[in-house]
Amino acid sequence: MVSRVIPVDPFDLVIFGGTGDLARRKILPGLYRRFLAGQMPADSRIIGAARAELDDAGFQKMVAEAIAEFVPAERQDKAAIKAFLDRVGYVSIDAKGTGGWDALKSRMRENVVRAFYFSVAPALFGDLAERLHSHGIADAWSRIVVEKPFGRDLASAKALNAVLAEHFDEHQIYRIDHYLGKETVQNLMAVRFANILFEPLWKAEYIDHVQITVAETVGVEGRGAYYDKSGAMRDMVQNHLMQLLCLIAMEPPYHFDPDAVRDEKLKVIRALDAVKPEDIVRGQYLAGGGQGGYLEHCEDPNSRTESYIALKCHISNWRWKGTPFYLRTGKRLRSRASEIAITFKEPPHSIFDDAKGWRENVLVIRLQPNEGMNLMMMIKEPGPGGMRLMQVPLDMSFADALGADAEDIPDAYERLIMDVIRGNQTLFMRGDEVEAAWAWADPIIAGWEARGDRPQGYDPGSSGPEDALMLMHRDGRRWREIKG
Numbered sequence: 001m002v003s004r005v006i007p008v009d010p011f012d013l014v015i016f017g018g019t020g021d022l023a024r025r026k027i028l029p030g031l032y033r034r035f036l037a038g039q040m041p042a043d044s045r046i047i048g049a050a051r052a053e054l055d056d057a058g059f060q061k062m063v064a065e066a067i068a069e070f071v072p073a074e075r076q077d078k079a080a081i082k083a084f085l086d087r088v089g090y091v092s093i094d095a096k097g098t099g100g101w102d103a104l105k106s107r108m109r110e111n112v113v114r115a116f117y118f119s120v121a122p123a124l125f126g127d128l129a130e131r132l133h134s135h136g137i138a139d140a141w142s143r144i145v146v147e148k149p150f151g152r153d154l155a156s157a158k159a160l161n162a163v164l165a166e167h168f169d170e171h172q173i174y175r176i177d178h179y180l181g182k183e184t185v186q187n188l189m190a191v192r193f194a195n196i197l198f199e200p201l202w203k204a205e206y207i208d209h210v211q212i213t214v215a216e217t218v219g220v221e222g223r224g225a226y227y228d229k230s231g232a233m234r235d236m237v238q239n240h241l242m243q244l245l246c247l248i249a250m251e252p253p254y255h256f257d258p259d260a261v262r263d264e265k266l267k268v269i270r271a272l273d274a275v276k277p278e279d280i281v282r283g284q285y286l287a288g289g290g291q292g293g294y295l296e297h298c299e300d301p302n303s304r305t306e307s308y309i310a311l312k313c314h315i316s317n318w319r320w321k322g323t324p325f326y327l328r329t330g331k332r333l334r335s336r337a338s339e340i341a342i343t344f345k346e347p348p349h350s351i352f353d354d355a356k357g358w359r360e361n362v363l364v365i366r367l368q369p370n371e372g373m374n375l376m377m378m379i380k381e382p383g384p385g386g387m388r389l390m391q392v393p394l395d396m397s398f399a400d401a402l403g404a405d406a407e408d409i410p411d412a413y414e415r416l417i418m419d420v421i422r423g424n425q426t427l428f429m430r431g432d433e434v435e436a437a438w439a440w441a442d443p444i445i446a447g448w449e450a451r452g453d454r455p456q457g458y459d460p461g462s463s464g465p466e467d468a469l470m471l472m473h474r475d476g477r478r479w480r481e482i483k484g
């Protein structure tokens, strides 16, 4: 059922920051899985490049440990792991100095795709871009992959874009947002644009509101001081939730082509209204369950950074005028769950005398756990006793539909890295999109900073601050339960 695996072209992929957390948890295990699936050609090479003084064997050992830790046991094939490791090398490099660059150059081969994954702090992006060029390692066909955070405001995002643009064209730059690599997110586009069913209803006339939720159960312990410099708005809303909102709200692109899709997303961001202060709720989790609260975890008792945010926004265009989009995301909440819920309006007139039990149609797109979609429909309650209505889900969970093959759905990182090798930028953010999202977020952040707003405390394991419930109640609506 899962589509054939089409191998990509042979490549040399350099992972700057190859010994880091992201490389160990996501990038390297993901590449192994693509190798196992037959998508990474045998004549491809992966080169770790980081500060640690390691040789090839030392890095291969680290990669083997990462596979052992982060790849499910049933996917650990001894022969395949060995063959994969044979394609892994390492160069000790200093992004800010001269050491290692000649060695890296000597490792690169001609006539293969060259890709450079910047899995390092953004402060090093400029140094890496400059050295890749001055040492003649990158050419006009090379690609670079950059990780979030892409700036912390419009000015810093512009500066990052400018520094990359000095050495790379926009078509060479892949800004990763792993939410866009999720199967369901892409399916959202398929559901919208490959079926006639929803499109006529996909507008303010028929859609009451949209809820986008990204809830986490973990707190920021261990990296609180780092997180405290950003907060939920910068860390999640400006990028991940904004991208999801764009995919729901955008007009049909003329073609499933990178710039056509990204042009339409950009138009959505530009049509967003400023968010009113009363439509924003920020929170910090309190201590509980034997764990410290946010203020302890961030090591600053006076911190005003939010670990939770809920807000209501409006898109001022013909399609969406009048339909609010409610976004919320937070740490230490009841369950780990990400979903988009599109609530349709009531039928204009009920022909049933007893409308008891009547509920709205809701299309729920689950990103995690259990990627899939659910359409809540009204039917007649079975049996005699007149016409009573009940709501049932039309469930389209990938795990059920695909059976054992669901295991083979690549994780978001795997898919996105293969897209980089293929040269397909559709699922990556363009520079102007990122800047437009910051242009929207900046005044919101500046507003609460100027007012000196303090986030409201919320209990760990709850669904967020009380005021967030009120944000919906005021409008006669309710948040969906956060369920894992």
Ligand code: NAD
Binding pocket: 016, 017, 018, 019, 020, 021, 022, 023, 049, 050, 051, 052, 093, 094, 095, 096, 118, 119, 120, 121, 122, 124, 147, 148, 149
């Ligand atoms: P990390 O601190 O675990 O690793 C950093 C890596 O950069 C190490 O390999 C280190 O050797 C290398 N490095 C640091 N300074 C260097 C220099 N001067 N020259 C060469 N190499 C140098 O960081 P991480 O968690 O792996 O994150 C990497 C990037 O990915 C960051 O931009 C981060 O914001 C982003 N990111 C990480 C995650 C995650 O889950 N870890 C998620 C999303 C985005």
